[in-house]
Amino acid sequence: MDTNRPESAIRPLIREHTGPVIAIRRTEHGNSSDLTAIVECENGPFFIKAVRNRPGGRRDSLVRERMIDAALVHIAPPLLWDVDAEDWLVLGYEVVDGRSADFAPDSPDLPLVVDTLARIGRVPLPAFARDWTESRWDRFAVDGSEAELFRGDSLLYTDINPHNLLVQGRRAWAVDWAWPTKGAGFIDPALLVLQLIAAGHTPASAEKWAAQLPAWHRAVSGEINAFAAANLRMYGAFAERKPDEDWLKSMVAACEAWTGYRGITAT
Incomplete structure (x- = not known):
């Protein structure tokens, strides 16, 4: 397993929320994160955003995104779970089929x-x-x-x-x-x-x-x-x-x- 790739690195981190993962499909847009993808899984699907958990703009951006979600009811897709691990910060959202x-x-x-x-x-x-x-x-x-x-x-x-x-x-x-x-x-x-x-x-x-x-x-x-x-x-x-x-x-x-x-x- 290539643990340098975001998909491989986050699989064990998100399993508690996703159950067994069938596939992680990258989305076309999402340059502000190290990974934006749809996770096909037992408990999903979920839309995820992930960044390496180290100080800097990308992490700060995702922390803001996590914080603001509660204020955006019926405006933005709801944040369903998050993982704040040593190496990765991952947000898991409800998928919007739009x-x-x-x-x-x-x-x-x-x-x-x-x-x-x-x-x-x-x-x-x-x-x-x-x-x-x-x-x-x-x-x-x-x-x-x-x-x-x-x-x-x-x-x-x-x-x-x-x-x-x-x-x-x-x-x-x-x-x-x-x-x-x-x-x-x-x-x-x-x-x-x-x-x-x-x-x-x-x-x-x-x-x-x-x-x-x-x-x-x-x-x-x-x-x-x-x-x-x-x-x-x-x-x-x-x-x-x-x-x-x-x-x-x-x-x-x-x-x-x-x-x-x-x-x-x-x-």
């Missing part, structure tokens, strides 16, 4: 996506998340005072994209809570705007969908403008470092379309 949401214009999934984000926006910030201050956009703000516009006491999802909104029947689940944070409530709606533009919406159409979210209306134009410009700088910097990544080019184009629509110059 598909990636379609963000394209006129998609019937859009009301489901907006409803899911609205439900996230109504989740009170848990006490344990008080120090999870959002700071990813700070270095792309013009100065410290502009970065302060991104502060707030809302629970933020921040990882909005079609792969993380799974449609099952007439509802959507928000999955992969890899890095929930605390910040200004308009941030999640603004990130939806960027994703919709990247999916083919005009900026005006994208903002109309965001306008269905209460947090969008609580923001002032200057806050949204500052965030839009910060995203353009951020994705521009990422694209320069990774010029072969087409998705980064797509996001730069979406940011340029949005800032152009709002009459913003981001230098």
Whole structure:
């Protein structure tokens, strides 16, 4: 047995919860973990996320994901069990038999996506998340005072994209809570705007969908403008470092379309 491979290493660790394991099938997405997979087993199936149990970003991310689960009832798939062993941290979730949401214009999934984000926006910030201050956009703000516009006491999802909104029947689940944070409530709606533009919406159409979210209306134009410009700088910097990544080019184009629509110059 190759115990260096995550599948082999975690099998004995999760057996208490899974029973005999038939197969561990890796999923297509899930770069924030060492392993994301569907476990076919006697007691399952289960969706698992596993990281090596050592200090650092991946472990910290999965610890946050474990903590936030209880606040996300009927929003994210429930966490059914976890294993915190010497070498591995593993989370076991209920499997959602869904598909990636379609963000394209006129998609019937859009009301489901907006409803899911609205439900996230109504989740009170848990006490344990008080120090999870959002700071990813700070270095792309013009100065410290502009970065302060991104502060707030809302629970933020921040990882909005079609792969993380799974449609099952007439509802959507928000999955992969890899890095929930605390910040200004308009941030999640603004990130939806960027994703919709990247999916083919005009900026005006994208903002109309965001306008269905209460947090969008609580923001002032200057806050949204500052965030839009910060995203353009951020994705521009990422694209320069990774010029072969087409998705980064797509996001730069979406940011340029949005800032152009709002009459913003981001230098």
